[in-house]
Amino acid sequence: MRAVRTTLKDIANACGYSVNTVSRALRGDERLSEATRSLIRETAGRMGYIPNTMASSLRSGRSHMIAVIVNDLHNQHYCDLINRMDRELRARNYNLMILCMQLEDELAEKLIHTAISLSVDGVLYFPSVGQRHYIEYMKDNGMPFVLLDRRVNELNADTVRCDDEQGGYLAGRHLTALGHKRFLFLSGMEQSSSQIDRLSGFRRAIRESGLREDCVRVIPGVQVEEALAHNSLAALLDPIDYTAIVSFRDEVAYPVMYALRGQRISIPGDVSIISFDNLHAEDPTRPLLTSIYSADENIAALGVRMLLERIENPSLPPRNVVLPVRIYDHGTTAPPAGIR
């Protein structure tokens, strides 16, 4: 029942050239006469030829496929980045294949296997905690890859990420400059580098402004997630002994805003909130939220570029790019009520 796919051979037979000539014509080899090339191309088009990546890649060692390995598709931050990477790659004649590990850490190894097995040309990898082992595995197997979004210590590999420490610092300086003196810091679930750096940057700003460290109440990620899970966010935010909230990421900040507004607490009138990722900045169906993110250069575009350069030139020394960040002020911060 299955239609037999047209091959180079079929085209060759159809227009009386050798298979190799057909292959060259379709790849746009310069050394063919214009007439031949266009005849072959036209014939191929008419016959509905679709090249066989398997065969081509097997022979040439190039598949023009890039895999992105991602933890969880429900994380909109990742989806954003994936979309951008897809566009970047497509523009460069590559295809992006998304491999998703569904929050199951052990799947990472399997997905790396899959990527190698499929002979993808490179891998874009969002490392999560404790995956150094898998990353080294890629390295050992000579698979070109770029790490995104997170710092992995003492691993000499291409990395693109935001300056999270500086981000945390900016948040702190922004809020202290407005006059805030008591803060609630909502941590993320995992002890990722982003989490750690953002908090430590924030604390640096606090110290610099002359405030004592204990003016920051830090809620561990576990508690935040639990509160979200049991619809008890309001309780978590109580007592309101702070005038500003720093949320580790936008997706936590959103429900927090809903919860506060549900308690008739005005933002930023009563409480300021600032967060990270600048998520949904272009999605007007989401509430505005002041957020910190990469200043200009896009992490996705840069990651793609670095990966392609690595593929071209495997002996390049690894680069560790830390992108500067800035505050995207969407109006959810203001001076505290007292000094307005």
Next chain:
Amino acid sequence: MRAVRTTLKDIANACGYSVNTVSRALRGDERLSEATRSLIRETAGRMGYIPNTMASSLRSGRSHMIAVIVNDLHNQHYCDLINRMDRELRARNYNLMILCMQLEDELAEKLIHTAISLSVDGVLYFPSVGQRHYIEYMKDNGMPFVLLDRRVNELNADTVRCDDEQGGYLAGRHLTALGHKRFLFLSGMEQSSSQIDRLSGFRRAIRESGLREDCVRVIPGVQVEEALAHNSLAALLDPIDYTAIVSFRDEVAYPVMYALRGQRISIPGDVSIISFDNLHAEDPTRPLLTSIYSADENIAALGVRMLLERIENPSLPPRNVVLPVRIYDHGTTAPPAGIR
């Protein structure tokens, strides 16, 4: 620099068997002695062998890869389904590759090309409006596929979807039974089969209950999206000449709820709201929302099963499965204020 991948040949040389024997050992061929098989397998493990899908697929015609082609990763409904399909497929020793068309319809054809080009064994396809052409293209190319979530008329192809007409009907019957008499129906952006069926089912229920059709104010999807895009949802929902809202999908219902609550309108006290997809039912960070969705059988699991059956047996007559739906009552509907 790039490490050379271990091949069957390397293993064969290492343990003194022929390449073919190694291949058979690794595939678990019964006709080898137990000793040989375990020796080869152990050697392969030690040498870090990763099979080459390209070569294997080229020869055997089976890649054990399934592609899912999806419009937009930001649509959480799709992400949910993709996650489930991934799990189902993995359990059956298949890999899922996600190809995303970024809301650009013309990309559909390109992605189908990619899928064929990669010799995937089958395609899971979420059709959107006006893609019949691409679907027929898959059919013509003999690529096994299953259509998900939508009805595509007069196309004889495997399809799994929910009974949207019945869903709309259930919504209507539920609300009229509670005593509601004036409704706002928020349409989806595209004129998809789901959209059309849900509205017509809803109207059927209205007629049946003896109400006149004009008690339903239908807002076209374009207007809904525009309001979302310009943060003017509140205006869209005004005047509140209705006691119940039916939203085409949960992701529209959420911002609507926020907007109403922002206007101090209580749900379901002042206005009831019901929607479709039962999205985030297990994500407690989202507000509760009464929603309609497939009753028991899961669309993802069933779709995967149907696809694998189709692959096994290409001559099966196409099946069109319409799953029954039910209301998942999460408390956002109540009798209208007047008759409480």
Next chain:
DNA sequence: TTTTGTTGAATTAACGTTAACATAGTGGCA
């Protein structure tokens, strides 16, 4: 003893493509 069957493995030929090399035909130039 010869024949037959069984087991375990090797050999060979593909799959569709591309890279390297080979070759035939042309035109230019001394």
Next chain:
DNA sequence: TGCCACTATGTTAACGTTAATTCAACAAAA
């Protein structure tokens, strides 16, 4: 006229795997 360079194409061999076929060794049956 002979030689070279160049252009346009063909031939061959590989990529890593698997399927079909063949083969060798041995045991059981006649």
